Amino acid sequence: MTTDPIVLSDLLAELALRQLPCGGWAALASSSQPAIEPTCYSALALDSAPVGDIARAQDFLLRTQNPNGSWPVFPGDDQEGGWITSLVVMALRDLVPAIPARLQGFHWLLNCAGKEANWFWKWKFRTDDRHVRFDPDKYGWPWFPDTVSWVVPTAFSILALNQIPCSCGGLEQIPFRVNRGIEMLMDRVCPGGGWNAGNGVVYGAALAPHADDTAIALLALRDRAEDPVVQSSVGYLERTAPALTAPCSLAWAILALAAHRRAIASLRTSLIARPDLSSIEDTSTLALACLALDYRRTLSAFGVTV
């Protein structure tokens, strides 16, 4: 019988094998182009593992920071930065030499907002462009600057900013931005619970929630567990997760349901029962499977208290 620790150690070994000489990981096993997102998940997964060169991974992340404090999607990318900044500041959370870089990252996150935060677009969404149902006063973070807020980047930014112990030294806006982000998530929930990519209703039609988007939003809303919106969304995820056939969504569901103190034993069994887990082409998914199997440590890394 295969147990969680055996599977986890096999997956971590595979993950370590995929580390590139530069210290980062590529998005796909067949690629040699290092990317920041898989590197963050891999660094989090290998944090306390005896395999992989975590120091080299952290050094890679520090080296790739943009001059404006953000992080690019991959080395060589344009330098305006993007949502991935929130994930990097969490991946570097325990590294003392990374404190200045993280602070720059937090400042960048605070200055980054969905386009609807601007008065002109707010006015346009209120008066003219009304096919998507949402309250433009409630904004969060975009995937990339100059676009509107979306669920996943907003949830990751909330998780990241919640890791700052105090809002001082130019970071006084953190509570305001975090609250705005939470309001945005609450506003854009799908009818019946759960989250789609960005909005719940478009052209009068209710959008179906996505399991992974919902799970990531629920991690960011752990402190609002009693809110009816959160409870209905947890309910959606509980109903949906057992039928999830893809390890990425399943891993996120395990993390979110564990954060909300729901039963996850059967989901973990489903995850480790997948015969092709270690040969998954997508490296982020491989790392996420590791993070889900080691969920207590992962939730701690995301600053989510259970």
Add this chain to the structure above:
Amino acid sequence: MSVTRRDFLIGSAALAAGATVTTPFLLPKFHSDQRPNRSRVAILHARQYSNHLDQILAAGLRLFPINVRGKTVVLKPNLVDYIPSNAINTHPLLVLAAVESFRRLGAKSVLVAEGPGHQRDTQLVLSQSGYEQYLRDEKIRFVDLNRDQLIRTPLRASYTGMKDLWLPRTMLEADFLVSMPKIKTHHWSGVTLSLKNMFGIVPGARYGWPKNILHWKGIQESILDLCATVPIHFVIADGIVAMEGNGPLNGKPRPLGTIVLADDPAAADATCARLMGFEPSRIVHIREGSRFLGNASPGLVDQAGEILTAPTSPFQVVPEFQHLHAFRSAHRLTGGETQISRWKW
């Protein structure tokens, strides 16, 4: 009337200023005219998704002088998200039939590539929409374009004002690119056919889910820039069960019983639009695309297969796109359908 030197200088300056302002609007926004002299479209009848699609498709492909021997063929279906009972995605049986057909035609390799625009978990879309099983059983390689290796690529048109995009290596290195759209209406662009299907090559990892920057730069404009930059060599459009109404996700299935093949994406999309009961020249990216991407005019398209007929009732669209509907100029034929020549386009 005498013209003084001062008048002449002022007039010249005004002319120069006017030319400076207006020239950018008059110059073409595309780098090269990719239109063939003539294009070919075939409309194939297929009542349902079945294992016989490979025979139908093979017969249809024989109508075209295609040479893919020794080439890498990339099939780009439309895989956006999965909602049970909604006809959102190109059906996997049609993609499977295309793989078999191109393999038989001697392609070096045939792979399927897509970067879902709405759902980040590509494997979940593949699994739920039935692709995963077929890909595994038939040993077909799938490339997740949302996470493929990226190359900064200068755009070969300037409708959006963007100079370049990071695009997947797989698409840039394809010898023969086949756009395989689902024939659908779209609440932002009117229709989503072979040209709009190219949004899926824009990597989510770099531009987000959905690829929101393209919406802000203009959907129609982005379609034109993308298709100018990554040319489509062939089209296999899935209209066996199409979608009408609030597409691309929440519309209603609309059985059309048709597969459209074409060696020209503009010709393919114009034909599909007519099959939907739309006037192609009212769809901005088809009209503008017919200036440099391909031929949309029926006079420049050789029609094969079934007769092009418009539906008894045109596809439903959201209110903003009611103007796409072609209007009748003559009486309807009996038998439920109207010949295209009796419609005013």
